[in-house]
Amino acid sequence: MKVPFMDFTRIHKPLKKDFQNAFNVTTDKGDFILGSPVAEFENHFASFCGCRxxxxxxxxxxxxxxSLLALGVGPGDEVITAANTFIATVLAISYTGACPVLVDVNPKTYNIDIAGMEKAITNKTKVLLPVHLYGSIADMDEIKNIADVRGLKIIEDACQAHGALxxxxxxxAMGDAGCFSFYPAKNLGAFGDGGMIVTDNSAIVGKARLLRNYGSVKKYYHDIKGFNSRLDTLQARLxxxxLPSLAGWNESRRRAADVYVKELASAGCVVPEVSDDRQDVYHLFIIRTAKRDQLQAFLKERGVDTGIHYPIPIHKTEAFKELGGRGAFSITEKYAAEILSLPMFPGITDEEILYVCNIIKEFFKK
Structure with missing residues (x-):
């Protein structure tokens, strides 16, 4: 048996006719950038998230x-985020001229360590930027309490957490702004790139709308120095x-995760913990083992595709080596050497999951 890491065909096949119709409507109308289809999707997604x-x-x-720019972040400011995030989080901070401040992670949740976050705050800190990694939300009550006491803003990196509770x-919906990616492999993915900011703050939305469209509301009249960052009409329609299928897809991921956890709890690897106050959406299902590379090769030989998210911590990349030397974030470094992402997508069958689990059990019995 072959088990793919991700199977777009199973996700998209039931909607194929609707997708084709959306393409035909777009080509017939010739509305390719922004416009009413984008506004409609924005309204639907805001409602889904519980935001204005x-x-x-x-x-x-x-x-x-x-979002960072809309909150006035710039040179001289510091933004605190998780050391184990994807590099895009830190790139976005660095683009503003602010200094990214990395914090190690909670060893159980894989999300930013709250005590470490509080310790990292200085008089230059402007924003706390928790990352809801793998589809599991960070400890937002504690983060909000810290932000309130210290007078800081919160931007949620929810790029892997569409629909998580x-x-x-x-x-x-819990910070000053929330940020989503529609990269194709996300829980809600486009047929190309796309992203979304959600907020209840009218000042943030006004500034962000200017920034995404050359600093302009009325064509050729530019109020600020903006950018070209617009969700195109076809992607919005798709x-x-x-979007109406997202809840069902997330439930499919949770069912798959339940099988993985049940089967692998005593197999010899570490599985994710389940928390009663969260409803994770398992953008990725990760396990940990000191024999990660050998296990990955063992699975590949038997037709199972896997991934590593992420193999090189940001502070150990050439691009951001100034953010910390070896050992600066010990848990992040340890987990980067141990984490393995197993096949996870809506529609994955119990047969496929059990096949993967049986191979893992076989590996640890050797």
Whole structure:
């Protein structure tokens, strides 16, 4: 048996006719950038997240960058985020001229360590930027308490957490702004790149809308120095078609995760912990083992595709080596050598999951 890491065909096949119709409508109308289809999807996505506003942009990275700018972040400021995040989070901070401040992670949740975050705050800190990694929301109550006491803003990196819940609230709806990516492999993915900012703050939405479109509301009249970061009409139509299916897709991921956890709990690897106050959406299902590379090769030989998210911590990359030397973030470094992402997508069958699990059990019995 072959088990893919991700299978877009199973996700998209039931909606194929709707996708084709969206393409035909777009080509017939000739509306390719922004316009009413983007506004409609923005409204639907804002409602889904439980927010007043949503602003479609070019990517998840752009969503983070423009949100930071909308909050006035710039040179001389510091933004605190998780050391184990994808590099886009840190790139967005660096683009503003601010200094990214990395914090190691909670060894159980894989999200930013709260005590470490509080310790990292200085008089230059302007924003706390928690990352809801793998589809599990960070400890937002504690983060909000810290932000309130210290007078800081919060931007949620929810690029892997579409639809995740924390104490009944959606990812993206608990900070000053929430940022999403519609990269194709995300829980809600486009057929190209795209991103979204959600917020209840009218000042943020006004600034972000200016920034995404050359600093302009009226064509050729530019109020500020903006950018070209616009969600295109076709992607908006396609995403709007997919949005009603997101809850079901996330439930499919949770069912798959339940099987993985049950089967692998005593297999010899570490599986994710399940928390009663969260409803994770398992953008990725990760396990940990000191024999990660050998296990990955063992699975590949038997037809199972896997991934590593992420193999090189940001502070150990050439691009951001100034953020910390070896050993600066010990848990992040340890996990980068141990983490393995197993096949996870809507529609993965129990047969496929059990096949993967049986191979893993066989590996640890050797």
């Amino acid at each position: 506003y949503a602003i479609g942009v070019g990517s998840g990275t752009d969503a983070l960058y423009l 924390y104490k009944g609230k959606r990812a993206g 995403l709007d078609i997919k």
